[in-house]
Amino acid sequence: MSGHFNGGTSQEDERDQYVYTSIRYDRRLVNSEQNTAASCNKPCPFYMLEHHWTRLQVAKWSTFFFTDDRPRPNSGGPAVLLQVLMNAIKKWHEDHPGERPEALRVRLRAFVGGKMSTQINHPLKSVPMSALFPKSFTRSPEGHEKPEWTIVLDVQPTEPGEGTMFKTSDRCAYGRARGAAGIMDYMTPKEVLLYTPSQEILDGSICTPYLFREGCWVTPSSSVGGLQGTTRRWALENGLAVEGAISIDSLVDGETIWLSNAVRGYFCGIFQMREPPREALSEEMVKELDRQRFTYTQSIV
Structure with missing residues (x-):
């Protein structure tokens, strides 16, 4: 992997240009066949990991920002991306002992020059697995209450x-x-x-x-x-x-x-x-x- 990784976002980072992706960490996803299929056919606690890796590979070739000679953002292969995300989850748990939320939101940024950073703001609400991998969309919302x-x-x-x-x-x-x-x-x-x-x-x-x-x-x-x-x-x-x-x-x-x-x-x-x-x-x-x-x-x- 080129560049380096850090687990936070500094004020200097905020001024730099980057491509990014936000991904759901959900402990239940390890047992989801559908998520495995969307994560390089390997059990994974991150929602559609392979699609996020693809997004970063495509976005890093945009010319809107990255017109100088510095290396473009590089997320490495899917295995490298997974390791970076797992490191972020591990650090969050170390910083929040005793907490074990079902799901977390992780933002990963890939900067010009090769550096990557992650940020986890707060736990996420639990949602049914059918909301992560629906079989179809319906014109009439289910139940008697209107959508939120x-x-x-x-x-x-x-x-x-x-x-x-x-x-x-x-x-x-x-x-x-x-x-x-x-x-x-x-x-x-x-x-x-x-x-x-x-x-x-x-x-x-x-x-x-x-x-x-x-x-x-x-x-x-x-x-x-x-x-x-x-x-x-x-x-x-x-x-x-x-x-x-x-x-x-x-x-x-x-x-x-x-x-x-x-x-x-x-x-x-x-x-x-x-x-x-x-x-x-x-x-x-x-x-x-x-x-x-x-x-x-x-x-x-």
């Missing part, structure tokens, strides 16, 4: 580019969209859908969206320019959804939209129509979002 999550449309379009295609330290577009939607932290059960100047759904701010269109579940096509998430890849490979163009004009107030990410798995929310102005944000809001940009960046999955 609310989903809204962004107030202005986002121009696709490497900043939306790769998960890097630049999350400005996503932070702006979350701020404009009133989402100030990661714990709020609310998502905002970003869209392109051509009026197509681009991505969610922290989740991949899936919408029911013409008889099947559709996620934004890779050609639109959004992030190619790990759970998105699994959903496509297992026939839960297909790629396609989704116009914002097709959104219906109250419709069920499924979401997924590599920390929470798969879950659904209800789209809430709103009629905000789509012109540029006010100067005051832009200043406020800039002030809170660091907070937004830390809260993104």
